[in-house]
Amino acid sequence: EVQMVESGGGLVQPGGSLRLSCAASGFTFSSYEMNWVRQAPGKGLEWVSYISSSGSTIYYADSVKGRFTISRDNAKNSLYLQMNSLRAEDTAVYYCARTYNWDHDAFDIWGQGTMVTVSS
């Protein structure tokens, strides 16, 4: 079964750091581009970051640029998001999402999400 499971969320103080993980299974992880998408409580979806299959190409939303770092370990079938200098507005459910393939940039598989709460 194709699935992705996020972990690492929790409560953190403003200015703090957190590292999210996404464990993939059921598909050849190293062949797929990956993304992080977040959803603040009661709000819509916001794309956060993208990483190519090899990790050589990375993009960030302006709202997290310079504070968040996306990475992957293809040997461990895992995707990561290092979040530093966290702010209250970063409070959200964070989803990892797979890009369909090189020719179709839709996000076809999503994890169940992990909640990040930034509060003092």
Next chain:
Amino acid sequence: QSVLTQPPSVSGAPGQRVTISCTGSSSNIGAGYDVHWYQQLPGTAPKLLIYDNNNRPSGVPDRFSGSKSGTSASLAITGLQAEDEADYYCQSSDSSLSGWVFGGGTKLTVL
């Protein structure tokens, strides 16, 4: 304020047809980028519903269809069912942002 604009809510009776619009600009939909649609049932992760404007992934009923024209796109749902009650999001790429953008989401209520 989302880059892609969707109506906050739509509603329809069982069996009816509803459409959800998604309006962008010359840097995203109007630039030729594909539009994708997602369905998010309450308390769950989003699910891909339509990709590349009008294609359905395996397992998505043909009651769901998509279209795109100019700087806008639409999702149509025919034969409305109670289980279709969910939030729906459009998505596209944006050249000015070097990334992907979502619409603000539309809550579908089945009356």
